[in-house]
Amino acid sequence: MKKQSAGLKSQHNMKKLAKLVSLILGPQFVWPLTLLICLFYSGLHGVRLLSAVVVLVILNLVVPFGYIYYAFKKKQISDLDLTRRQERYRPIVVAFLTTVISLLFAYFFTNAFLFKLLLLVLFLLLVNSLITFFWKISLHMGVNVIMALVINLVLGARQPVLYLTFPLIFWSRLVLKKHTVAQLLAAIAVNAAIIFLFTKYLTFK
Numbered sequence: 001m002k003k004q005s006a007g008l009k010s011q012h013n014m015k016k017l018a019k020l021v022s023l024i025l026g027p028q029f030v031w032p033l034t035l036l037i038c039l040f041y042s043g044l045h046g047v048r049l050l051s052a053v054v055v056l057v058i059l060n061l062v063v064p065f066g067y068i069y070y071a072f073k074k075k076q077i078s079d080l081d082l083t084r085r086q087e088r089y090r091p092i093v094v095a096f097l098t099t100v101i102s103l104l105f106a107y108f109f110t111n112a113f114l115f116k117l118l119l120l121v122l123f124l125l126l127v128n129s130l131i132t133f134f135w136k137i138s139l140h141m142g143v144n145v146i147m148a149l150v151i152n153l154v155l156g157a158r159q160p161v162l163y164l165t166f167p168l169i170f171w172s173r174l175v176l177k178k179h180t181v182a183q184l185l186a187a188i189a190v191n192a193a194i195i196f197l198f199t200k201y202l203t204f205k
Contacts (some may be wrong), residue, residue, distance in 0.1 A: 006192065009055065015175060015176065018171070018172040018173075018176050019172075021168050021169070021171070022081075022173065022178075025144055025165050025168060026081075026140060026143075026189060027138065027139060027143045028080075030147045031060070031143055031146075032057075032099075033147065034146065034150055034151060035056065035057070035060055036053070036057075037155075038114070038117055038150065038151075038154055039052060039053050039056065039114070041154050041155065042111055042113050042114050042117075042134055043111060044110060044111060044114075048109075052109070052110050054097055055105055056114075057100075059099075059101055059109060060098060060099070060102055060121075063094065063098050064091065067091060067148075068082070069081060069116050070149045071090065071091070078087060081140075081178065082139070083178060085135075085136040088132050088139075089133070092132065096122075096125060096126070096129065099118065099121055099125055103115065103118045103119060103122055120194075120195065120198050121146075123194055124191060124195075127190060128142055128190070128191070129193055131186075135183075136183055137183055137186050137190065138173060138178075138184045138186075138187040139185050140169050140172075140173055140178075140179075140186075141170065141179075141184050141187035142164070142187040142191045142199075143172065143188065144165045144166060145166070145188055145191040145192055146191055146195070147165070148163050148166070149187075149192060150167060150195065152202075154176075169184075197202065
């Protein structure tokens with residue numbers, strides 16, 4: 001009985017740790033970090049930088065994540081992780097619309113760097129969304145792949161520590177039974193391939 005109790009306690013603690021890792025490395029924290037770093041390395045200064053931060057934070061963070069929270073409170077979705085694939089459709093549409101508006105804003109009011117960045121985001125969102133309509137791909141893993149690769153591109157490959165988020169997210173999502181191995185590996189492969197092809201033909205510099 002004691003061994004069984006110890007085993008259950010160990011499993012419970014492991015799940016608690018996995019939930020913490022999944023929360024800290026979730027899209028609600030990882031994507032804002034990525035966006036803000038890119039904004040402050042965009043080459044914009046003064047009023048132009050401030051206006052870009054305000055507009056893009058509202059469009060890319062406040063609106064999409066606010067909608068997810070609203071949908072959860074209204075019981076339109078079962079959890080904030082969007083575990084059920086079918087519950088991702090409306091948030092995807094909201095994110096797509098805000099990304100298109102962000103792209104237009106970047107084209108007319110910022111610079112080529114941010115325009116290219118948001119164009120990449122639009123492609124990533126489009127491909128992941130199309131997959132989601134047929135099969136569940138890991139958004140947690142996808143966002144961490146985007147963060148690690150994009151930040152290293154922007155900073156000149158000076159932050160290899162960001163790649164450590166991959167095994168952490170992989171482990172946490174499996175422990176929580178949110179995804180299969182195939183869904184996690186697909187998120188790595190798909191997003192890394194899109195970023196590689198994008199940067200091969202269109203540089204951020």
